[in-house]
Amino acid sequence: xxxxxxxxxxxxxxxxxxxxxxxxxxxxxxxxxxxxxxxxxxxxxxxxxxxxxxxxxxxxxxxxxxxxxxxxxxxxxxxxxxxxxxxxxxxxxxxxxxxxxxxxxxxxxxxxxxxxxxxxxxxxxxxxxxxxxxxxxxxxxxxxxxxxxxxxxxxxxxxxxxxxxxxxxxxxxxxxxxxxxxxxxxxxxxxxxxxxxxxxxxxxxxxxxxxxxxxxxxxxxxxxxxxxxxxxxxxxxxxxxxxxxxxxxxxxxxxxxxxxxxxxxxxxxxxxxxxxxxxxxxxxxxxxxxxxxxxxxxxxxxxxxxxxxxxxxxxxxxxxxxxxxxxxxxxxxxxxxxxxxxxxxxxxxxxxxxxxxxxxxxxxxxxxxxxxxxxxxxxxxxxxxxxxxxxxxxxxxxxxxxxxxxxxxxxxxxxxxxxxxxxxxxxxxxxxxxxxxxxxxxxxxxxxxxxxxxxxxxxxxxxxxxxxxxxxxxxxxxxxxxxxxxxxxxxxxxxxxxxxxxxxxxxxxxxxxxxxxxxxxxxxxxxxxxxxxxxxxxxxxxxxxxxxxxxxxxxxxxxxxxxxxxxxxxxxxxxxxxxxxxxxxxxxxxxxxxxxxxxxxxxxxxxxxxxxxxxxxxxxxxxxxxxxxxxxxxxxxxxxxxxxxxxxxxxxxxxxxxxxxxxxxxxxxxxxxxxxxxxxxxxxxxxxxxxxx
Numbered sequence: 167x168x169x170x171x172x173x174x175x176x177x178x179x180x181x182x183x184x185x186x187x188x189x190x191x192x193x194x195x196x197x198x199x200x201x202x203x204x205x206x207x208x209x210x211x212x213x214x215x216x217x218x219x220x221x222x223x224x225x226x227x228x229x230x231x232x233x234x235x236x237x238x239x240x241x242x243x244x245x246x247x248x249x250x251x252x253x254x255x256x257x258x259x260x261x262x263x264x265x266x267x268x269x270x271x272x273x274x275x276x277x278x279x280x281x282x283x284x285x286x287x288x289x290x291x292x293x294x295x296x297x298x299x300x301x302x303x304x305x306x307x308x309x310x311x312x313x314x315x316x317x318x319x320x321x322x323x324x325x326x327x328x329x330x331x332x333x334x335x336x337x338x339x340x341x342x343x344x345x346x347x348x349x350x351x352x353x354x355x356x357x358x359x360x361x362x363x364x365x366x367x368x369x370x371x372x373x374x375x376x377x378x379x380x381x382x383x384x385x386x387x388x389x390x391x392x393x394x395x396x397x398x399x400x401x402x403x404x405x406x407x408x409x410x411x412x413x414x415x416x417x418x419x420x421x422x423x424x425x426x427x428x429x430x431x432x433x434x435x436x437x438x439x440x441x442x443x444x445x446x447x448x449x450x451x452x453x454x455x456x457x458x459x460x461x462x463x464x465x466x467x468x469x470x471x472x473x474x475x476x477x478x479x480x481x482x483x484x485x486x487x488x489x490x491x492x493x494x495x496x497x498x499x500x501x502x503x504x505x506x507x508x509x510x511x512x513x514x515x516x517x518x519x520x521x522x523x524x525x526x527x528x529x530x531x532x533x534x535x536x537x538x539x540x541x542x543x544x545x546x547x548x549x550x551x552x553x554x555x556x557x558x559x560x561x562x563x564x565x566x567x568x569x570x571x572x573x574x575x576x577x578x579x580x581x582x583x584x585x586x587x588x589x590x591x592x593x594x595x596x597x598x599x600x601x602x603x604x605x606x607x608x609x610x611x612x613x614x615x616x617x618x619x620x621x622x623x624x625x626x627x628x629x630x631x632x633x634x635x636x637x638x639x640x641x642x643x644x645x646x647x648x649x650x651x652x653x654x655x656x657x658x659x660x661x662x663x664x665x666x667x668x669x670x671x672x673x674x675x676x677x678x679x680x681x682x683x684x685x686x687x688x689x690x691x692x693x694x695x696x697x698x699x700x701x702x703x704x705x706x707x708x709x710x711x712x713x714x715x716x717x718x719x720x721x722x723x724x725x726x727x728x729x730x731x732x733x734x735x736x737x738x739x740x741x742x743x744x745x746x747x748x749x750x751x752x753x754x755x756x757x758x759x760x761x762x763x764x765x766x767x768x769x770x771x772x773x774x775x776x777x778x779x780x781x782x783x784x785x786x787x788x789x790x791x792x793x794x795x796x797x798x799x800x801x802x803x804x805x806x807x808x809x810x811x812x813x814x815x816x817x818x819x820x821x822x823x824x825x826x827x828x829x830x831x832x833x834x835x836x837x838x839x840x841x842x843x844x845x846x847x848x849x850x851x852x853x854x855x856x857x858x859x
Contacts, residue, residue, distance in 0.1 A: 248264070303334075343374050359390060367383040427458055466485045482506050504537065531556075531562025535557040652673075687710050705727050823849035
């Protein structure tokens with residue numbers, strides 16, 4: 167009666183008196199233990215379950231073991247479960263519980279034996295199958311785990327736990343985010359009051375770049391009274407990825423208020439600051455996380471990144487080594503080591519570390535990208551091309567990687583391929599200048615595309631009968647913004663071969679950069695005459711026509727390009743731009759969305775989608791799509807500027823200041839430094855005015 171009325175102290179006193187009663191039943195003692203467990207009164211629960219066991223309640227030992235484990239006494243918990251198994255050796259439930267505990271204690275052989283025996287005794291019990299699946303998943307056996315989850319769901323289609331577990335497996339071990347989302351959504355549908363499922367759904371949605379939906383799921387987990395500090399920490403991360411700098415900071419501060427010794431929260435705060443290029447602050451946060459728990463491998467790995475961004479490579483190397491020691495299966499740590507050793511001019515060790523990362527996960531694109539850059543230093547040019555292509559196929563797409571590939575083609579005397587790859591690089595990022603990828607923006611002086619091609623001049627002199635030699639020289643001059651010289655080199659290529667369409671498109675691009683739009687248009691038209699089925703030439707002509715505000719002709723050329731290549735993302739993007747300039751925002755958004763559908767990993771397409779939504783006054787959707795673009799290319803300042811424009815429109819000036827600040831830190835254009843300073847000061851001033859009012 168006291169319990170149902172919410173009179174906790176009176177209820178607990180009554181429970182203690184009842185435990186001393188000679189008439190106490192095992193069922194009553196078990197119920198009292200459950201109440202104590204719900205209040206995290208672990209010692210009281212253990213006493214109650216001991217009474218329940220003495221009075222014949224066998225399952226009391228299971229609950230008692232849980233309480234001992236909560237008290238960080240796994241050996242006493244195991245003793246309870248050993249006694250339970252002796253009492254009932256053919257109990258699949260007891261064996262499963264003991265096997266799961268043994269797994270957590272690192273008793274591999276005993277755990278597998280108990281869990282397998284439990285499955286034999288109860289081959290259709292979903293809880294037993296899920297227990298073994300969890301063990302197999304944690305031991306790097308995803309296919310066997312998947313089979314157990316599938317069997318559990320076949321046996322009990324309403325098992326929310328099985329769907330949730332399978333979703334986690336698909337996301338973490340198999341990389342099947344879309345399938346994982348469907349599984350966890352099903353778990354939420356089956357048990358909508360379980361905060362853990364909403365938390366997992368929020369985490370998955372964040373990984374799928376569904377940031378707004380992720381925050382909704384995490385809000386629901388909080389409403390359902392899930393563990394507040396943990397949920398706030400994850401919501402802070404989601405808000406940070408969305409560019410809500412103010413909201414994310416508030417959430418992480420709340421999480422730390424609730425649990426000031428939460429190492430994970432400091433790790434998340436450090437990760438947020440690392441993403442914002444606040445390297446010194448992120449080092450402090452990761453260091454605090456490690457003071458609280460020095461076993462967090464990821465904290466060493468991220469702090470290593472921050473040290474490397476600060477140019478402190480020895481400290482970075484030390485941290486990354488420690489991360490790999492703590493978690494030898496961390497592909498991120500080995501890839502970080504590979505990158506750091508390359509920057510420290512130790513290419514052989516760098517190559518070894520990247521090989522290790524790829525050995526751990528052959529589908530991990532960043533390791534192939536870093537290995538390609540190391541191989542570029544070792545002049546292993548065919549392998550560079552191979553690794554860049556593999557990284558691209560796996561979704562790791564960097565314009566710097568394409569510059570490296572272009573240099574390797576040129577070094578292999580494949581000048582035509584070098585030119586085509588260069589065009590692909592500047593199409594992806596017009597400001598890319600170097601194959602260099604460090605931990606911070608920018609590249610060392612002399613480590614650029616022009617210098618690399620100049621270094622090949624002796625060999626290229628021998629190949630001057632190939633007009634692509636002159637085209638490639640022109641490309642390198644174009645990249646260095648020496649447009650007059652580039653035009654001369656493209657013209658030399660035409661003198662060697664007047665039918666070379668690539669020379670005309672190249673010269674047209676250089677003329678475009680000089681605002682010589684009429685001459686550029688003529689060059690593009692000549693290229694199309696020579697190769698009428700070249701969609702890229704028509705797209706470049708359309709860009710010039712758009713700059714000349716001849717929108718109808720631009721749309722006509724883009725329509726022809728799409729007939730040649732119906733799923734050309736750049737063509738749809740340019741169509742979107744034309745409609746945007748015409749203020750036909752719905753049509754613009756439609757075409758930007760088609761570009762993103764054609765190539766979901768194209769950040770420029772997602773940036774276009776953001777522009778379309780912003781023009782249609784759908785600010786939240788605009789912010790989310792700019793954030794998706796940033797996640798794919800975190801070095802593009804214009805994406806941060808666009809998102810900052812939305813925050814300014816929404817009068818969220820603190821967020822705008824944060825984005826302008828990050829844009830200024832990734833900016834490599836000296837002409838924009840003063841502009842960024844002004845924008846940051848203005849946003850910070852307006853944010854301060856908002857607080858004071």
